[in-house]
Amino acid sequence: xxxxxxxxxxxxxxxxxxxxxxxxxxxxxxxxxxxxxxxxxxxxxxxxxxxxxxxxxxxxxxxxxxxxxxxxxxxxxxxxxxxxxxxxxxxxxxxxxxxxxxxxxxxxxxxxxxxxxxxxxxxxxxxxxxxxxxxxxxxxxxxxxxxxxxxxxxxxxxxxxxxxxxxxxxxxxxxxxxxxxxxxxxxxxxxxxxxxxxxxxxxxxxxxxxxxxxxxxxxxxxxxxxxxxxxxxx
Numbered sequence: 090x091x092x093x094x095x096x097x098x099x100x101x102x103x104x105x106x107x108x109x110x111x112x113x114x115x116x117x118x119x120x121x122x123x124x125x126x127x128x129x130x131x132x133x134x135x136x137x138x139x140x141x142x143x144x145x146x147x148x149x150x151x152x153x154x155x156x157x158x159x160x161x162x163x164x165x166x167x168x169x170x171x172x173x174x175x176x177x178x179x180x181x182x183x184x185x186x187x188x189x190x191x192x193x194x195x196x197x198x199x200x201x202x203x204x205x206x207x208x209x210x211x212x213x214x215x216x217x218x219x220x221x222x223x224x225x226x227x228x229x230x231x232x233x234x235x236x237x238x239x240x241x242x243x244x245x246x247x248x249x250x251x252x253x254x255x256x257x258x259x260x261x262x263x264x265x266x267x268x269x270x271x272x273x274x275x276x277x278x279x280x281x282x283x284x285x286x287x288x289x290x291x292x293x294x295x296x297x298x299x300x301x302x303x304x305x306x307x308x309x310x311x312x313x314x315x316x317x318x319x320x321x322x323x
Contacts, residue, residue: 170199170241171294174306177203178283181308186210190236192306194299199241204234211237243300250301252277252320262292267313279316286314 177189187210190202205211208228215226215237226239255277259270269280279289286306293299307315 167243167300168294170243171290171299173241174199174201175287175290177201178287178306178308178314182283187214189306189308191308194243194245194302194304196245196303197243199243200238201241202236202238204236206234208235211235215239245300245303250298250320254298255302255318255320258292258296258298259289262289264288275320277318277320279318280313283314286316289316 174189174192177187177192181188186207187203187205190204192199192201203211203214205214208230211228215228224239224241226237228235228237230236252272252275256272259279264285265282267281268285271278271280279285290299290306293302302318302320304316304318307317309315
C-alpha cells in the first residue's frame with residue numbers, strides 16, 4: 090500500500106510526509122440570520138400598544154369607581170321634586186287609588202309617602218322611578234293600608250328664611266275662605282284646601298324660599314291639608 094502525495098517532491102519519499110491533502114470536509118455550523126428589523130419593530134410596537142391600552146383601562150376603572158363613591162346619589166332638581174309633591178296633592182283630591190299621605194322637606198332629602206288600598210297600584214306607580222329616576226323607595230303595610238315611601242335628593246336648609254318672610258308672603262297669596270294660619274315660635278302653620286297649600290308653595294318657589302325652610306305637608310283624614318314650616322335662624 091502506498092499513499093499518493095501530490096504536493097511533496099516527486100520520487101520515493103524517505104520518510105512519511107506530513108504534506109497531504111484531505112478530502113474530509115469539516116462540519117460547518119449554520120449561521121443563524123438576524124430577525125429582520127421590521128419584525129422586531131412590529132413586536133416592540135405591539136407591546137407598547139398593549140401597555141397603553143392596559144394603562145387606559147386602569148384609568149377608566151379608577152374614574153368609574155371614583156364617580157360612584159363621589160356621586161352616589163342621582164341629581165334631581167328642586168323644581169322636579171316640588172312638582173312631584175304638587176301633582177300628588179292635586180291628584181289626592183279626586184283619586185282614590187293613590188293619595189299623598191305626607192311629604193317632609195328635610196335639609197338633605199325629601200321624603201314623600203303615598204298610600205293606596207291596593208298594593209298593585211303602588212307597584213305600578215314605582216315602575217317609573219325604578220327605570221328612569223332610580224329614586225330609592227320602600228313599600229310597606231300599616232293598619233290594612235299599603236304605603237310607599239320615596240326619598241328624593243335635596244339641598245335645603247339654606248340660611249336666610251325667617252318667620253316674618255312667611256307672614257309677608259301669606260298676605261300676597263290668594264287663599265280660599267277655608268284657610269287658617271297660625272304662628273308659634275319659629276313655626277308657620279297653614280290649614281286649608283289643596284288649592285291653598287299649592288298656592289302658597291308656588292309663591293315660596295317663585296320667591297326662591299323653598300330651600301330656605303324645613304317644611305312638611307300632611308293630608309288629613311278630613312280631606313284638608315296641613316302645611317307646617319319651620320323658619321331658620323339667621
